[in-house]
Amino acid sequence: MLNRYARGFFTRLFTPLARLLLKWGVTPDAVTIAGTLGVAGGALVFYPLGQLFWGTVFITLFVFSDVVDGIMARIKGHGGLWGNFLDSTLDRIADGALFAGVAIWFFTGGQNTAVAIAALACLVLGMIVSYARAKAESLGFTANVGVAERAERLVSVLVVTGLTGLGLPEGFLFAVLVILAVASLVTVYQRIRTVRRQSREPKPAS
Numbered sequence: 001m002l003n004r005y006a007r008g009f010f011t012r013l014f015t016p017l018a019r020l021l022l023k024w025g026v027t028p029d030a031v032t033i034a035g036t037l038g039v040a041g042g043a044l045v046f047y048p049l050g051q052l053f054w055g056t057v058f059i060t061l062f063v064f065s066d067v068v069d070g071i072m073a074r075i076k077g078h079g080g081l082w083g084n085f086l087d088s089t090l091d092r093i094a095d096g097a098l099f100a101g102v103a104i105w106f107f108t109g110g111q112n113t114a115v116a117i118a119a120l121a122c123l124v125l126g127m128i129v130s131y132a133r134a135k136a137e138s139l140g141f142t143a144n145v146g147v148a149e150r151a152e153r154l155v156s157v158l159v160v161t162g163l164t165g166l167g168l169p170e171g172f173l174f175a176v177l178v179i180l181a182v183a184s185l186v187t188v189y190q191r192i193r194t195v196r197r198q199s200r201e202p203k204p205a206s
Contacts, residue, residue, distance in 0.1 A: 035065025040097035047101030052165030099123035118177035125184035146187030
């Protein structure tokens with residue numbers, strides 16, 4: 001849903017920045033890498049220190065690199081397989097660091113094991129969601145279905161984690177993480193079912 005309705009708005013918003021970076025000689029790959037380092041660094045430094053609000057602010061500054069690098073690639077006409085591979089691979093690193101940072105804090109100083117375990121569940125299931133689609137596409141199937149796309153997972157956890165740092169009861173964060181974990185599990189099932197159905201369809205005669 002966020003991909004469908006928000007991407008157009010953010011594309012228009014960040015196109016001037018993308019053009020400026022290209023004018024300065026910055027490459028889309030450099031933006032992708034910098035964005036990943038920013039998200040992962042913020043999540044693994046601020047969150048384990050209990051700085052949930054400022055960590056979220058810092059991470060958010062780098063999250064939009066995922067939009068900017070795509071705009072830059074389209075302007076240059078240098079999109080394609082390499083950029084898609086790099087972007088998808090580094091997205092997994094950023095997502096893993098985000099949930100790991102939340103889990104580390106709540107296993108340690110946050111002293112809320114339930115939230116920490118829910119964060120780890122989101123981390124693992126989120127990776128399986130991505131793997132299921134990638135493996136399906138490598139075998140010639142399509143699996144772009146599900147209720148837990150990356151944009152929704154990312155926005156949800158960032159907003160509620162940041163608000164938790166401002167005093168929102170931790171129960172809200174736990175609830176959101178549980179919902180995300182369940183949604184991810186449902187998405188895995190949906191993708192498995194979709195690929196299974198495609199695999200049983202008769203192949204066209206050669």
